[in-house]
Amino acid sequence: MVQYTLTYFDVRALGEPIRLLFKYAGVEFKDVRIKHIDWPNIKPTTPTGKLPYLEIDDKVLPETSAILRYLARQFNLIGANEFEAAFADSTLDTYRDFMAAIRPHYVVVAGFAEGNADQLFKDVYIPNRDTAFKRLGDLLSKSKSGFVVDSGVTYVDFFIADHITTLLNLDPSFEKTFPEIVAYQKKVYALPQLKDYITTRNFSKF
C-alpha cells in the first residue's frame, strides 16, 4: 500500500482540496500540519521552499495543482476521457488566474501585507469576482452533470468549492450575487463521501 504524507499549514487554502480528494477516495494519508511559527525553520528543508508538498512513499511532489492531478489520476477523478481531463486542468488554471488577480486584496485581509482593504475589495476583488463567476456559472449551466465536466465530479470541483467557502467568509455579498454558484458549492460539499468530514472539520477562515 502506498504511504501518502501531505505537508501543509493548519488552514484550508491550498491544502484542503488535496485533503478532500483523499477523503472522497477513502484513501488514508498522513495529514502533517505545520505551525506558521515553525515555518522559517522548516522552509529550507522543503523541496521548493513552499507548501504543500506530497510524499508518495519515498518520492516528493510539490505544487497543489500537480498533486491534485496526480492523485486524481490514481483515484479516477479526472473525468471520463483525456479531453475532460484537459478541460478540468484548464478550468483549474483559469480559476487560479482569478485567485492571482484578487491576491492584492487577499494579502491585505489575511494580514500578509498592509493596504486599504475596502478600496482593494471594490477595485480589485469585485470586478474580478464578477467576471470569474459569470464565466463559471455559464460553464456549469451547460454541463450535463452540474459539475465542471459532463461526466461528473472531478478534483477541480473540490478546489473551487472549497475556495468559495473562503469567499463566503470574506464577501458578505457573494451568496446574494451568485446563488447558483453557492448551490454548486453545496452540491460538492453534500457528496456522501465528503459530508461528514465537511461538517466535523475545524473552522479555518482561509
Place this chain on the structure above:
Amino acid sequence: MVQYTLTYFDVRALGEPIRLLFKYAGVEFKDVRIKHIDWPNIKPTTPTGKLPYLEIDDKVLPETSAILRYLARQFNLIGANEFEAAFADSTLDTYRDFMAAIRPHYVVVAGFAEGNADQLFKDVYIPNRDTAFKRLGDLLSKSKSGFVVDSGVTYVDFFIADHITTLLNLDPSFEKTFPEIVAYQKKVYALPQLKDYITTRNFSKF
C-alpha cells in the same frame, strides 16, 4: 485527422512552447497570430478573455499549461510513467511561480507598466532568478537524461528552454552566472526535430 488551431499573439512568450511541441511531434497545426492592435476586438470572442487557446476540431481549450499537458499526452511527451508526468507538471508550475514572482520587473521592461526597471531588476528579478536556477540546476544535475525527467525530453523542457531565451535577451549576466542552464537550453534547442525551426523562426524578444 485532428485539426489543431492555436491562437496567440505574434510573440514567443506563452505560445511558443506549444508551437515547439507541435514542431517536435511533427504534427501540423494552424498557427493563428493576433496583432496586439486587434486584441481589444478579439478578446470578448475568446473563451476566457485570454490567449493562447487551442481548438481541437470543434473543442476549445484555454490555458498554456493545460494545452501543453493535453498535447504532450497525445504526442507521448509526458515522461515514462505517471510519476514522471506529475514531476514534469510540478516542475512547470514551480517554474511559472518563478515567472509570476519576476512579473513586476517583466511588465516594466516589456512596456506594460511604468516603473524603475533597474531597481526591479536588482530587487525582484535577481534574487528570484538565483533561487530558481540554483534549484533547476540541482534538479538537472541529478537527472539521468539531463532533461527535467529521467527518461528524456518532455513538454516542460520546451517551456523552460524557450523562456531562458527571454531571460538571455533581458539579462546580460545570465549566461555567465548559469552556464550549465544555458547548456541545457542549447541541448533542447539542438534536438533534431526542433533545430531547423529554431534557427529560421522570426526574432521575438519575449
